[in-house]
Amino acid sequence: xxxxxxxxxxDRLPVLKTHKVYVAGKxxxxxxxxxxxxxxxxxxxxxxICRCSRKDVRDAVTAARAAQAGWAARTAYNRGQxxxxxxxxLEGRSGQFEALLAAGGTAPDEAAVExxxxxxxxxxxxxWTDKFQQVFSSVxxxxxxxFNFSILEPMGVVxxxxxxxxxxxxxxxxxxxxxxxxxxxxxxxxxxxxxxxxFGEVLNxxxxxxxxxxxxxxxxxxxxxxxxxxxxxxxxxxxxxxxxVARSAEIEAVHNLKRAAVRPHEDxxxxxxxxxxxxxxxxxxxxxxxxx
Amino acid sequence: MQTSTATASFExxxxxxxxxxxxxxxxxxxxxKKDAKLQALHLTLSMIDLTTLExxxxxxxxxxxxxxALQLHAALPDLPHVAAVCVYPALVGVxxxxxxxxxxxxxxxxxxxPAGQAPIxxxxxxxxxxxxxxxxxxxxxxxxxxxxxxxFAYTSDEIASVKEACGEAHLKVILExxxxxxxxxxxxxxxxxxRSGADFIKTSTGKIKPAATMPxxxxxxxxxxxxxxxxxxxxxxxxxxxxxxxxxxxxxLVMVRxxxxxxxxxxDLYRFGASSLANDVLRQIVKQRSGIYQSFDDFSL
Numbered sequence: 136x137x138x139x140x141x142x143x144x145x146d147r148l149p150v151l152k153t154h155k156v157y158v159a160g161k162x163x164x165x166x167x168x169x170x171x172x173x174x175x176x177x178x179x180x181x182x183x184i185c186r187c188s189r190k191d192v193r194d195a196v197t198a199a200r201a202a203q204a205g206w207a208a209r210t211a212y213n214r215g216q217x218x219x220x221x222x223x224x225l226e227g228r229s230g231q232f233e234a235l236l237a238a239g240g241t242a243p244d245e246a247a248v249e250x251x252x253x254x255x256x257x258x259x260x261x262x263w264t265d266k267f268q269q270v271f272s273s274v275x276x277x278x279x280x281x282f283n284f285s286i287l288e289p290m291g292v293v294x295x296x297x298x299x300x301x302x303x304x305x306x307x308x309x310x311x312x313x314x315x316x317x318x319x320x321x322x323x324x325x326x327x328x329x330x331x332x333x334f335g336e337v338l339n340x341x342x343x344x345x346x347x348x349x350x351x352x353x354x355x356x357x358x359x360x361x362x363x364x365x366x367x368x369x370x371x372x373x374x375x376x377x378x379x380v381a382r383s384a385e386i387e388a389v390h391n392l393k394r395a396a397v398r399p400h401e402d403x404x405x406x407x408x409x410x411x412x413x414x415x416x417x418x419x420x421x422x423x424x425x426x427x
Numbered sequence: 428m429q430t431s432t433a434t435a436s437f438e439x440x441x442x443x444x445x446x447x448x449x450x451x452x453x454x455x456x457x458x459x460k461k462d463a464k465l466q467a468l469h470l471t472l473s474m475i476d477l478t479t480l481e482x483x484x485x486x487x488x489x490x491x492x493x494x495x496a497l498q499l500h501a502a503l504p505d506l507p508h509v510a511a512v513c514v515y516p517a518l519v520g521v522x523x524x525x526x527x528x529x530x531x532x533x534x535x536x537x538x539x540x541p542a543g544q545a546p547i548x549x550x551x552x553x554x555x556x557x558x559x560x561x562x563x564x565x566x567x568x569x570x571x572x573x574x575x576x577x578x579f580a581y582t583s584d585e586i587a588s589v590k591e592a593c594g595e596a597h598l599k600v601i602l603e604x605x606x607x608x609x610x611x612x613x614x615x616x617x618x619x620x621x622r623s624g625a626d627f628i629k630t631s632t633g634k635i636k637p638a639a640t641m642p643x644x645x646x647x648x649x650x651x652x653x654x655x656x657x658x659x660x661x662x663x664x665x666x667x668x669x670x671x672x673x674x675x676x677x678x679x680l681v682m683v684r685x686x687x688x689x690x691x692x693x694x695d696l697y698r699f700g701a702s703s704l705a706n707d708v709l710r711q712i713v714k715q716r717s718g719i720y721q722s723f724d725d726f727s728l
Contacts (some may be wrong), residue, residue: 193720367722390719 153183154328156191156352157335159198160345165353166190173329176240184328187353189361192320195349196367199292199318202346207289207316211265218261218314221341222254225306228337229254232302232330239301239327252404253306259407260310267315267409275420282423287416289316290394291369294362296355296384298374301327304403305334308374309348311411317370318347320362324355355380363387370415371395435579439618440653442610442646451641457681461715464677468712471676471704472499473507474694476534476665478702479514480541480633489518493525495727500709503716509705510694511564515540516557523561534564534599538589541603541632543568547585554592564597565589568632571606574616582616583623590624599627599665599698604643605635613643617650627663633700638668644679648686661690667700673711676704 153170155162164170165185172180185191206214225232229250236246268287277283293312298304305323312319323331335350351358363371363384370393373381381397388395396414400406459467477496479488489512496509511532512522522533535557539545554565567589573581590598600620604613620628628647631638644666651662664683670676676699683691691697710721 196720361720364718365720365722366725367720391722 151180151182154185154332154352156185156187156332157339157348157350158191158195158346159201159349160339162335162339166194171353173327175238181238182329184332184352187351187358189358191351191353192322192358192361192365195320195351196292196294196362196365198346198349199320200367202344203289203291203318206313206318206344206347209316211268211316214314214316215261215264217342218257218264218310221337221343222257222261224337224341225250225254225257225334228333231333235329235333236302236327239329249303253303256303256306256407257310260314260412263311263409263412264314267412270409271413271416277422280425282425283420284423285418285420287315287413288419290415290417291317292367293317293319293370293372293415294365294368295319295321295372296359296374296380297321297323297325297331298398298400298403299325299327299376300401300403301325302330302334304374304400304406305331307403307406307411308372308398312372312415313343313347315412315416317415319349320368321348321350322355322358322362323350323352324358328352359384360387363393364390366391369393372398372415374398374400376401435583435619437618437622439611439615439650442614444610444642447610447642447645451645451682454645454682454685455641455678457678459677459681465712465715467677467680468673468708468715469507470680470692471673471699471708472712473510474698475509475705475708476511476513476667476698476700477509477705478512478633478667478700480536484515484518486518486521489514489521490525491728493522493531495705496526496531497529499705500713500726503709503712506709506712510698513564513566513700516553516560516562519557519560519562532563533561534566535560535562536566536568536601536632537562538567540566540568540601541634543570544572547588550585551588551592554589558592558594558596562596564599564627565593566599566601566629568601568603569616569620571603574619575607575612579615579619583619586620586623586625597626598624599629599663600625601629601632601667602647603632603635604630604639604647605637610642610646613646614650617647618654621650621654621660621662625662627665627698629665629667629698629700631666631668631700633668636669639666639670639700641678641682645682645686648683651691652687655687661696663696663698664691665698665700670699670701671703671707673704673708676708 165187167188169186170183171186173182173184175181232250233246237243272286275283364387376399385395479492496512499506511534513534514522516535519535537554537557538550602616706726713721
């Protein structure tokens, strides 16, 4: 029997994957039909990615809105289980993510560290889902005959401008948002979109209900303004070191006074804290009359 | 009741279901943008029969719906008003008082809506009561059981007697196409209704799925066109149930324009029966004018 070997690269046309976007638990292409090339640092094309339009943004917001009430109604414990499940699936595909990061120019050993850190970050927020309420809610002393308490509620639909950091930054921005019961529309506009689109595949096989995380790829100047201005988006998480980018989005966001949290970090190794969750929570204070 | 076997004895043309699907698919691919879209959205609003047909309907609910009909969106006072408010007979009086002097009609379902399984005397009484209470339009259901059993004369007589009971009020005949099974039956029922005195033919009660699908509506529009060519009478059309987005509504308008022509792009001849369509249309109008995507939270119920 003759020995079978893979063909040398020169003898075969490579099959470039089209990385599709992740919306409402499905993997559609952009409604616009447009695509961009994802390039290796030396300029060779390594994949095709969708170049989404503002209509894709609109559809993603619709999906996120539809999923929000159900996701927030899950028990905090169950959200933690699902975040843990994402970590399990990411761990299982760590080799693939290391290869994607390496193809984008990350050194192999750094890539391995980044994938591990991303998995650990998911575990961190998985643990916090049913604990941050205990830490940050309060019973407040008041001078009247009221039982007065404050609890945290998710803001709703959070628009996320994903950071340049292709995996760790992405995970660090999505995890705290969904841990607290929000749903997200994530714009991936950096130079390395492939870990993000592949992370969509991880989410889809991790019991995350469709619409809780929606990942769009494309160009920032086409997608950010419509997302920031969209009146059905309740909050923004703007991960960009460029203050002008965050500022322009915040100006668009005034229409419905949505909250904007800005994350200018370039290194996401230490961006891990329950305050990342509470920044995307609204405080509800209740005055409950009690008998005198 | 006079018997009108003669009215019921005619042939309806057979329907090419595959051809209908293809025609619908082609019409759905039209792109309506910018000014034309805005115009279509305004026209859609003026064609809506704002509807509430729930067991839980109360006077308060109907008054609230009428308030909505009178003022669709406070921020846009220049919008056209809806064509009618559609309620159960028991609530016609409430709606009539709330809409007095506004030019908005009150429509009432009758004839033991939605099943239509009641003795004819009771159905006619219901129609008379609705008209007495002030209904400008009556939406009747046909007896689908008798129709499907082939008793076309009965269906024809039933429609004719209800028409008589309506007096001045306009009669819309609900075929409940979701229960008719085939497009051929839809065509047959449409022809029958128009020959028996319907002012409008209407697809569905909204209680049965599928309701106003595009192929069904196209078949009914073609029946209306053939009736017009045969008799010169312009019969109206009302798709109801399942049309909840502005996009769907615009597709319907394209189909009407292409099948029946400009004359039917008028609230007197075309209506949408819908409860949630109005807010989506409003959302699109505000989006079109401001450039900003809107939230349902910004529009009243």
